[in-house]
Amino acid sequence: MRILRGLVIHRFCPHAPRVSLKLIGHSRDKALMHLALTETVEGFGRMSEASVLEGVRLHVIWAFRDPELQRQQFEEAKQKHGPRNGIKWLAPPGFSEHQTGWVLDIGDWDDPEADDNPLFERTKAFKWLKENADKFHFELSFPPGNWQGVSYEPWHWRFVGTPEARRAFHPTGMHALRVWGRSLVEALRWWMHP
Ligand SMILES: [Zn+2]
Numbered sequence: 489m490r491i492l493r494g495l496v497i498h499r500f501c502p503h504a505p506r507v508s509l510k511l512i513g514h515s516r517d518k519a520l521m522h523l524a525l526t527e528t529v530e531g532f533g534r535m536s537e538a539s540v541l542e543g544v545r546l547h548v549i550w551a552f553r554d555p556e557l558q559r560q561q562f563e564e565a566k567q568k569h570g571p572r573n574g575i576k577w578l579a580p581p582g583f584s585e586h587q588t589g590w591v592l593d594i595g596d597w598d599d600p601e602a603d604d605n606p607l608f609e610r611t612k613a614f615k616w617l618k619e620n621a622d623k624f625h626f627e628l629s630f631p632p633g634n635w636q637g638v639s640y641e642p643w644h645w646r647f648v649g650t651p652e653a654r655r656a657f658h659p660t661g662m663h664a665l666r667v668w669g670r671s672l673v674e675a676l677r678w679w680m681h682p
Contacts, residue, residue, distance in 0.1 A: 498579040498636070500670035502656050504552060504589030512592070513548035516600060522551040525589035528647045532592060535624035544616040545597035549604050549643065553586035583674055585629055588656060590647040592626075608643045617645065625649030629657075 509523035512532060524532070528551070536546045553561075558581040565578040578584070585591040595603040596613035608614050621627065626645045630638040648654045659667045 498583035498638070498671065498674065500583060500667050500674065501585055501588050503555070503582075503587045506554075509552055509589055512551050515549075516547070516603075522548050523589075524548075524551040524592065525647075527650050527653070528590050528592065531624050531626065531647050531649050535621065535626065538620065538624070539613070539616050542616060544612045546613050546617075547595040547597040547603075548592050549595040550586060550593040551591070552589050553584060555581040555584075555587060558582075558584045558587065580674065583671070585644070585646055585657075588646075588653075590653045590656070591629065592645050592647075593641075593643045594645055595643060604643055606640070606642065614642050621645060627657075 504525055508525055510526050510529045511521055512524040512529045513522045514520065515522070532546075532548070539546050558579070562578050562580050579586075586593075593604055594613065594617065595608065596611035599607075599611045599613070602608045602611050617626070625648050627648055628642070629644050629646050630636065630641045632640045634640070646653070646657055648657055655663060
């Protein structure tokens with residue numbers, strides 16, 4: 489398992505059916521709608537209500553991302569960071585946590601400059617999330633030094649408040665073997681054809 493973990497960067501993730509997705513927010517300019525699974529929408533709703541009481545306004549920057557958009561953005565990341573490094577910034581299509589409907593990139597409404605970048609650490613939203621997100625069943629996917637070797641993303645949170653979501657992100661038993669198998673195939677493919 490250790491060798492596997494050394495190779496695998498992005499794990500295979502389930503893909504949320506489009507029909508189950510609900511509106512969770514809009515981009516700052518209102519041009520884009522963001523969608524997520526009902527339980528994520530409800531969990532985020534409860535969390536935002538609690539944060540507002542403490543003067544923190546959470547904002548959804550990205551939620552569900554379909555594999556086609558993921559493919560375009562992955563190509564852009566490869567261009568920007570180099571073929572072998574792009575993968576540390578963005579998952580290849582089919583391997584993004586964003587396709588699950590349980591994952592949100594969260595920003596601070598009052599600090600747009602920190603959207604989707606490491607400056608997010610300085611925001612009130614991040615400090616609040618670090619203290620409180622677990623009470624609402626959200627966890628950071630890629631903390632510093634995460635075993636997957638994905639760049640630290642303080643803005644990228646996943647909902648683990650249902651048995652299905654927990655199983656997807658913390659697989660055990662036979663399910664873990666399947667997930668690892670698919671992920672390993674992807675990792676090998678990437679090593680051979682970056
Ligand atoms: Zn993200």
